[in-house]
Amino acid sequence: MPILLGQLLGIRDGDDPVFWGRLRATQLFAGRRLAPFVLAANLFGGVAVVALFGDRVPALWLAGWFAGLTVVAAVVALRRLRTAHLAEGAASLQDLRDTALEGLALATMWSFPPLVFAALTPGSTFNLWMILAVLMAAAALAMAPLVLAALAFIGGVTFAAALLLALEQQWLAAGATLALGGLMAATCLARARVLLALRAFEMNLSDSHETVSLLLGEFEDSGADWLWETDSQRRLCKVTPRLAHALGSTPERLEGMPVLQALAGASWETGDFAPALRLLADKLKRREAFRDLSLPLVVNGEQRWWEITANPRLDDRGQYVGFRGVGSDVTEQRASADKINRMARFDALTGLPNRLFVNEALGRALAEAERWGTRAAFMMIDLDRFKAVNDTLGHPIGDRLLGRVSERLAELITDNELIGRLGGDEFAVVMNDATDASRVERLAQRIIETLSRPYEVDQHTLYIGASVGVATSPRDGRTAETLVRSADLALYRSKDAGGGVFHAYEPQLHVDAEERRVLEMALRKALEKGELHLDYQPVVDAGSERLVGFEALLRWNSPEHGPISPAKFIPIAEETRLIGPIGEWVVRTACAEAAGWPEDVRVAVNVSPEQLHNPNFASVVAKSLSASGLAPHRLELEVTESVFMREATGAVQALERMLELGVRLSLDDFGTGYSSLGYLSRTRFSTIKIDRSFVTSASRGVPEALAIIRAVVALANSLGMATTAEGVETADELALTRMLGCSKIQGYHFGRPLPVAEARAIALHTKTAIRAA
Known part of the structure; x- marks a missing residue:
């Protein structure tokens, strides 16, 4: 120093x-x-x-x-x-x-x-x-x-x-x-x-x-540690009372006993030794030092775990005279480590293996499949309508429901499968041997059928379902990461199909996913780059053919990808929460444009369910009307029946606030979904729009379509609502919808969606009936 x-x-x-x-x-x-x-x-x-x-x-x-x-x-x-x-x-x-x-x-x-x-x-x-x-x-x-x-x-x-x-x-x-x-x-x-x-x-x-001295004193005073020593014949010598106590014996009985016999206990007679004891015997035979060797022992009928360390002893002449080492009882530490390991690999709510354990099991299954030239499979399971249970009945009921789901899944698997919970309402199955493709399909179908049966939870009868995505190695991936991604894409397709089904992975799914990813990145910048615009399709009175309004339709023309269909980018906007700012821009732009039209011409704007679930949507509409000066009754918001499928999020309350502002409401695509008269009774709609599929079928004389249109018109008339027939493209379809009593007409017969300049010209200069070109 x-x-x-x-x-x-x-x-x-x-x-x-x-x-x-x-x-x-x-x-x-x-x-x-x-x-x-x-x-x-x-x-x-x-x-x-x-x-x-x-x-x-x-x-x-x-x-x-x-x-x-x-x-x-x-x-x-x-x-x-x-x-x-x-x-x-x-x-x-x-x-x-x-x-x-x-x-x-x-x-x-x-x-x-x-x-x-x-x-x-x-x-x-x-x-x-x-x-x-x-x-x-x-x-x-x-x-x-x-x-x-x-x-x-x-x-x-x-x-x-x-x-x-x-x-x-x-x-x-x-x-x-x-x-x-x-x-x-x-x-x-x-x-x-x-x-x-x-x-x-x-x-x-x-x-x-x-x-x-302090450390040695602590070591000597510790009841869980002891010194041990053998002679050149591997027999215990200088046995300390602490070692004898740890082995449940006395120093006199242990003195001179082979160390392997002392550690083996009752198994010494049967020869049924633990692998660790055989390793110890080999180390002693080879006279090799060892460290922290874990040994299972049975002491007084109780399972214990020891860790021992030792080095060979040499005398002054360099001759081998035995081993000397130290031992510790690590039973409690091992139990704690096992508990921590279980907590790290098992789900606390359901007791099933968690994502970490599932990934490890999938890795082992893929390695075995590659070794033996077989196949492994991975299934991703997503519960349908589970979020509605959480939203309506609360998370405690949802947690108990997940427990019931895990019990049913556990009943379906064999030694060939492992099932786990990935998180939320997502589960997974690892199939070690998936050579038989029909067996994989049967298991997927049984999972869907089993999970779709009703559940009784706290006096509630609950109905949910399941969607499944399946990926099989090596075709769909050779690593755990790629196989999970493939199964996820297959699950995504099952959810898109409405749920309650399973799909196997196909390469096209990856192409679609990549296209979706690229479009999502472009859509995030489309609004600020001015790539979005509105077209306006005329809506006319069925009797006089006079213009009564326009429907504002969102369009996206990307410099990189060209014109992109709303059927592609609207779902992406809804899933990524981009529909909020985009929808706000649509309402603001449509109101500003319609403010310059004649007082008797309205503008209709489609509203996504995701927008109505936003508590700030009412203020967005109010600010747009105030900024543009547009009278509230000239704005019509079009919603679909899907907004009522998640009532707990406040869609009905949002519509009520719209009515309080004086805005008109239109129910779009009525009859194509879960149609219910309850929707019409709980919300004051001004218009019911009849989907173009019914108009097309009715023009071909399909009786069911004709009956549906008559019923909708009669229902609307009785409730004081107007009806708009969508997709009218020919004179015959126009005559038919008039004959069936529809109030308003919308379709190519009177005009395709028009750029804003053309729509403005029609609104400002056409005072008479609109005729098809």
Whole structure:
């Protein structure tokens, strides 16, 4: 450890204040032991000076000086002797600095002889110089631990002696005196540094010894650790009581017993050894050191786990004489590790393997399939309509439902499959052997059928379903990551098909997914780049064929991908939550355009269910009407029946707020979904729109389509609503819809969706009926 000059002198502290405090205490204590020597040296020197100047200097002067020297030297000695308490304690920097005053006091007393007495007796210079030289040497020897005191004394005496010689013009002698003083000071510093370094080493060694002693004491006091030893025949020797207790026996019974027999217990007779015990036997036979070898033992009928470490022992001649090692009982630690491992790999809610475990199992299945030239399969399962349960009945009911789902799934699997929960309402199945494709399909179908049966949870009868995506190696992926991605794409296709079905992965799904990803990235920037625009399709009165409004239709013309169908990008916008800002732009733009049309021309805007589930949608509409100046009754919002499938999210309340603003509502595509008269009774719609598929079928004379249109028209008339027939493209279809009683007509017969400029021209200049071109 390097010792700096400032630390040696006590001017600055070290990195470890506690350690350096103890080190300074040893300096002071070393000075205490040499204090009598310093006192004796000063007194003997004083006697020599009195003898030298006794007949030439007034006796009173000599007596006074010697008395003063005796008092100062005695006080210094007493101060040093009072530091006995610092033997094993600590000293501050100030304690060490105060010793400089002692050195200065002694140096002051010794400056009198050369500067006062020698001036009266010029012939005594050499003898006095010899006395002072001896004193400086004594100080360098005895006061070295107290460096500041020694340097103050040596420096003061050296200066006084050199000054005496200079006054007598003995320049060479004066220079030699200064050189001697410097040499004495350097010697003092070197000796002090060595003494301090040695003491620091001793202190470190002592601390290390205490640490080792403490650790050994703790080891000996620990009931879970013990020492063990064998002879050259692998028999236990020097058996400690602790080892005997750990084995449930006594030292007398274990002494001389083969160590393998002692560890094997009852299995020694049957030869049914654990693999770890066989490994231990091999290590002992080969005389190889080992570390942290885990061994299962049965002690007093209880399963225990040990970890043992040992090295071969050699005698003075290098001959093998056995093994010596240490053992620990790690049963509790192993149980904790097993519990943590289970928590890390099993789902806390259902008890099924979690995503980590499933991925590990899939990796092992793929490795085995590649090894034996077979196939492995991976299924992803997503529950249908599960979110509605959480939204309506709460998460506790949803959690219990997931528990029932996991129980049903566990009943379906065999040793060939592993089922786990990926998170939320997603589950997965790993099939180790999927060579039989029909077996994979049967399992997928059984999963759907089993999970679709009703559940009884807390007096609630719940109906959900399941969608499944299947991927098989090596065709659909050779790694766990690619197989999971393929199954996810297949599941996505099942969900798109309406749920309740399973699909196997096809390469086209990856192409579609990549196209979808590219379109999503482009759509995120389409609005700010001005790539979106609105076209307007005329809506006319069925009797007079007079223009009554336009339907605003969103269009996207991408510079990279060209015109993109709304059927492609609208679902992407809804899934990525981009429909919010896009829908707000549509409402704002349509209102601003319609504000410049005649007062009797309305504008209709399609509204996504995702927009109605946004609590800020009402304020968006209100701000758009206020900013544009458009009368609320001239704005008509078109919604589909799907908005009522998630009532818990507040769609009905959002529609009520629209009605309070004075906005008109239109029910689009009525009859194509889960049509219910309840939708019409709970919300005041102004118009019901009849889907073009019914119009087309009715024009071909399909009885069902004709009956549906008549029923819808009759229902609308009874409720005071208008009806709009969509997709009217021919004169015959126009005549038919008129005959069936539809109020308004929309379709190519009267106009395709038009750019804003053309629609504006028609709205401003057409005062009569609109005719097809």
